[in-house]
Amino acid sequence: MPVEPVLAPATGSGPILELAGIGVRRGGAWLLAEANLVVMPGERWVVVGPNGAGKSTLLAVAATNLSPTVGHVRVLGAELGRVDARTLRPRIGLTSATLAERFDPRLRARDVVVTARTGALAPWWDTYAERDQARALELLRQLGVGDLAERTFGTLSTGERQRVLLARTLLPDPEVVLADEPAAGLDLRAREELVDSLAGLATRPRPAGIVLVTHHLEEIPPGFGQAMVLAGGRVLAAGPIDGVLVDATLSAAYGIALRVEGRDGRWTARRA
Ligand SMILES: Nc1ncnc2c1ncn2[C@@H]1O[C@H](COP(=O)(O)OP(=O)(O)OP(=O)(O)O)[C@@H](O)[C@H]1O
Ligand SMILES: [Mg+2]
Known part of the structure; x- marks a missing residue:
């Protein structure tokens, strides 16, 4: 009889994601040290910090693509290493x-959209249900690129x-979405449309947890209530966004005096 894989338990009301005491060491340097992140159901997190701060490394750990040198990772209630x-x-949806x-x-x-079902980078035609094809077209339409579906x-x-x-x-309807600079390279209108899409996503029960990495505070969608600031592989601050995106913390992270403003759920920062 084939052996069934051990499935992770349903998450219920427990944390969606728990990174505890995470350290990632490469070539004698700690890319990430003593990092903690707990994402509860319904929480939408944004992670900011300078180039090389360790943001993508953190997401790779959360996505189970990278095993930390030290620390514990629990995703959807399952401890990595045991499951x-x-x-x-x-x-887990990583973009x-x-x-x-x-x-x-x-x-x-x-076709790029439907490859999400298997995680492959090329489609396996016979394995894609018509349902996935229809959902792919619907998602492209929702994201404002429905008319590009047939383009290469x-x-x-x-x-x-x-x-x-x-x-x-979004195709597999993931429970966790991890987005690494999804607005990189977008023009103003495309950025605003993406912010709208992410703000809409943030209001839905699923994905239960979202973590968004961005360089620009303008890209933080309304509804994202939690923030983390990383610098030099260390967490400078984490928690409710109003207490984290403040002048002192961002100035320390980037090494220049910054003035941060939040209004109507949108954020900006400029040199003080
Ligand atoms: N395999 C590796 N060996 C050594 N250093 C690495 C390795 N992978 C990444 N790094 C370094 O780790 C640091 C953190 O990288 P990471 O990609 O997490 O930063 P980031 O915050 O996402 O930066 P960016 O804003 O530029 O995307 C960088 O200084 C990078 O050069
Ligand atoms: Mg990065």
Whole structure:
């Protein structure tokens, strides 16, 4: 008889994601040290910090793509190391700007979206249900790129690709969405549309947890109530966004005097 994989338990009301005392060491340096992050159901987190702060490393750990040197990771109630990470991955949606480079530019946008079902980078035609095809078209439409569904991925602009990749992330209806700079390279209108999409996503019960990495406070969607500031691999502050995105913390993170403003759920920062 085939052996069933050990499935992670349903999450219930426990944390969606728990990173405890995480350290990642590479080539003698700690890329991340003593990092803690607990994402409860319904929480939407934003992570900011300078280039090289460790933001993408943190997301890679959360996505179970990278094992930390020290610390414990629990995703959807399951402790990594005790549960096969492959059983968790379909429940975690990771999107990043660098993912775009890994797809065959000759694939149609809609085919890139349906590859989410298997996590493959190329489609396996016979395994995609019609339901997935229909859902892919619906998600592309919701993200404002429905008319690009038949275009090949290689002919799309950076911003168009980002939206196709977000549709891909959402296809399996993941419980956790981890988005690494999804607004990178977008023009003002495309950015605002993406912010709207993410704000809409934030209001739904699913995904239960969202973690968004961004460089620009303007890209933080309304409804994101928690924030973390990382610098030099260390967490400078984490918690309710109003207490974290403050002048002193961001000035310390970036090494210049900054003035931060939050109004109507949107944020800006500029030199003080
Ligand atoms: N395999 C590795 N060996 C050594 N250093 C690495 C390795 N992978 C990443 N780094 C370094 O770790 C640091 C953190 O990288 P990470 O990609 O997490 O930063 P980031 O906050 O996402 O930065 P960015 O804003 O530029 O995307 C960087 O200084 C990077 O050069
Ligand atoms: Mg990064």
